[in-house]
Each structure stands twice: as structure tokens, then as C-alpha cells.
Amino acid sequence: MSDNRVRADGARVLADLNALRAIGTYKTGVHKPTFSEPHMRSLAWLEARLPEAGLAATIDGIGNVLGTSAKSGRKLLAGSHLESQNYAGWLDGPLGVVYALEAARVINPDPAVNGAVEVAAWCDEEGHFGSFLGSRSYVGGVAEAEIDAARDRNGDRTMRQALQDTGLAGRPRVTAERGRHVGYLEAHIEQGETLERGDLKIGVVTSIVGIWQYRISFIGEQNHAGTTRMEIRKDAGLALARFCVAIDDRFPKACGPRTVWTTGRITLDPGAPSIIPGRAEMLFQIRDDDPAVIERLEELLRSMIGDVNAEGRCSVALERIRTGAPAMMDAAFQNAIEAASTAFAGGKSVRMPSGAGHDAQVLATIMPAGMLFVPSIGGISHHWSENTADADIVTGAQVFVDACRRLLS
Numbered sequence: 001m002s003d004n005r006v007r008a009d010g011a012r013v014l015a016d017l018n019a020l021r022a023i024g025t026y027k028t029g030v031h032k033p034t035f036s037e038p039h040m041r042s043l044a045w046l047e048a049r050l051p052e053a054g055l056a057a058t059i060d061g062i063g064n065v066l067g068t069s070a071k072s073g074r075k076l077l078a079g080s081h082l083e084s085q086n087y088a089g090w091l092d093g094p095l096g097v098v099y100a101l102e103a104a105r106v107i108n109p110d111p112a113v114n115g116a117v118e119v120a121a122w123c124d125e126e127g128h129f130g131s132f133l134g135s136r137s138y139v140g141g142v143a144e145a146e147i148d149a150a151r152d153r154n155g156d157r158t159m160r161q162a163l164q165d166t167g168l169a170g171r172p173r174v175t176a177e178r179g180r181h182v183g184y185l186e187a188h189i190e191q192g193e194t195l196e197r198g199d200l201k202i203g204v205v206t207s208i209v210g211i212w213q214y215r216i217s218f219i220g221e222q223n224h225a226g227t228t229r230m231e232i233r234k235d236a237g238l239a240l241a242r243f244c245v246a247i248d249d250r251f252p253k254a255c256g257p258r259t260v261w262t263t264g265r266i267t268l269d270p271g272a273p274s275i276i277p278g279r280a281e282m283l284f285q286i287r288d289d290d291p292a293v294i295e296r297l298e299e300l301l302r303s304m305i306g307d308v309n310a311e312g313r314c315s316v317a318l319e320r321i322r323t324g325a326p327a328m329m330d331a332a333f334q335n336a337i338e339a340a341s342t343a344f345a346g347g348k349s350v351r352m353p354s355g356a357g358h359d360a361q362v363l364a365t366i367m368p369a370g371m372l373f374v375p376s377i378g379g380i381s382h383h384w385s386e387n388t389a390d391a392d393i394v395t396g397a398q399v400f401v402d403a404c405r406r407l408l409s
């Protein structure tokens, strides 16, 4: 059935992605921090393309580009982001925006479809100024005070100044019109190697994992590193190091199939080689899409902490500093992507959670949402060498357009 219909134009998709890569090029990737000149030029590029899809374009007061349709019938919202991490890849973000644009160009003029694809480029998904500021603003989750307080993590510029510099200050922020959209669909590179290793072409995202973060503090006794005998030391740094090893021993028996955990910053106080550290602290993160797994691991952490405290040399405290509920992707969206993969990717798809955060998790708070992944070569992302085979980009575009069609029918 799908074969009689107009398909995505693979050459046009590749040309668009390369046009965006030519703005702010860095080696084979791009450098487009939020509100930088190349980022703004990329937004203008999109704004100029949207009328080709019968969409009226706006850049709103937080830097979201939105293309809206006057066509009657159902509306599907689709998109991603156009800024990049610093000195990073060309596809992280633009792939999803160009697929959305292509779906709109193919579907919106088609009288056989009673509905339209509307396109969005969400500002600052990469978090230069905050956390999902663009998509959160669209769902009504950003207060003016948050914008007042936001500043560039890599520079001095405040967000207010950046909005002033880019001419966006004073523009209204567009928020979602409740009930307008059947949902939100986003395509993204996988940024991992599950698809490549399995010779698969499409990842059907089931959920976007939640992130839980902890501060684990150790208190021992600060003392002279030369005169304090080993047997009587209360070395908080050593207790921390042992704890890290113990986590790695015990978590694998309690975790889920895709749980990941990471120790981030470790600090030793005072951290001088001639002083036994009296205090030590580690930031620790767990990601999973099942809150029950997190609960189990948290319980395990507490019991391990109980063991250290019972041993008596050092005391340990656990503090949860961030809780992230996972975002579940809509079942009908997953089915549509899977059916489109059967039609256009030889059925080479797999259902999988996303270990990385995406705007879809924000949109999922107000409407059904879905995501599809295309393979990342070597699983590399957030690096200028990030890439996907042209053939896989084109296959992904066909699947995306067909999934949009199914969701609008």
C-alpha cells in the first residue's frame, strides 16, 4: 500500500543535512552553541524552508522555530533541535528536524491525507543555558524567572543578553494549543551501538530513561599522613574508593538488563598528599526506565552504607539530589514506527529504551509521543566524527515519513 504513495526524497534529505552542516562547520561536524551566529543562521535556514511544506514559520521568544499548517484535519507535531554540543556532530538534532521537514513536504500537499505534519526546532536541547528550555517553554514549564537566571555554561552571557543580541527579546513565547496535535514524533541518531551491532536500521523507542543522582558523603578523621599508623586510620578517601568497587561488584546482581551507573566527580577533603582525608564525596548517577529497578538499587546502596557504618571506621550518608521519572513512549506511536519499518526497512527494527534525554520526554508530558533511532557509526556521538551511513539516513527518512502518514490516517 505504502508503495503507491509519494516517498521521502532521499537526495533532498541528504542535501538539506549537508546544507546545515555547512553552517558552523567544524572538521566533519559542527560547532553551534545555542544563540551563536551559526545556530541563528540554521534557524533562519529552517524558517526559509518551511513554506515549501505549506507551513507558516515563526521563531518565538525563546528561540523555538515552529511551522504551523492551515490545512484541515489531524495535526502531527514533529521535530528536534538545531544547536549542537561544542565541536560536535552534524546529525544530533538536524536529522530529526530535516526528517520532520521532509515529512511535511511530502504529506502536507497530499490530498489523500486528511491532516498535516507541523515542524518544530526546539531551542537549547543541548543545555547550553538550561535544561530543555525550548520544549519546556512550549509545554508551559518555564517561568520568566528561570530565563532571568539562565546563563551560558561556557561563557559570561546571560540568556536575557543572548535573547537581546539575537533580536528575540520581547517576542511572545509560543505554547502548545491543547488538543491540536495527535502527538509528537522525533527522529534521532541512536548515539549508541545497539543498532549497528545487530545489523538493524531502526530503533523503536519504548521509553526515555529517568536519571537519578546521588551525593554519597564519607566522614573519617583528618590526620597526619606520616605519623598516623595504618591500623588506626579513618581514611574517608579509601572508604570511598572501596565503596565504588563494592558498587561494581554488587549492582550487576540487582540491576535491570540496561541499567547503567556512573561515578562522576570525586572530592577528597583536604586532598593533600600529606594529609589523610577526613571527608570524601562522590556524585553518583543511575539511569533506567523502570522505577522498580531504581528502588531496588537504592535499597542496595542503603544496605551497603549500613555495612560501612557498622564497621565503624568511617560514616557514610546518602542524599538523593535528582529524581527523573522515565518518559514512556506511546504504544500507538511505537506500532506505527514498527509497521513503517516493516514496509521500508525490511523489518530490521528493534524496540529499545533511550539512554539519552530528548525533547520527546518533555512533549510526552502533554501529548502522546514517539521516537525512532537510526544507527550511529561506531556508536559515536557528541563528537565531531559522529556519522550515519547515507543509505541509513535515507532509510530512516522513508520510515519516518511512512510513520507520520500512519499516525495521521
Ligand SMILES: [Zn+2]
Residues within 6 Å of the ligand: 081, 092, 093, 125, 188
Ligand atoms: Zn540531540
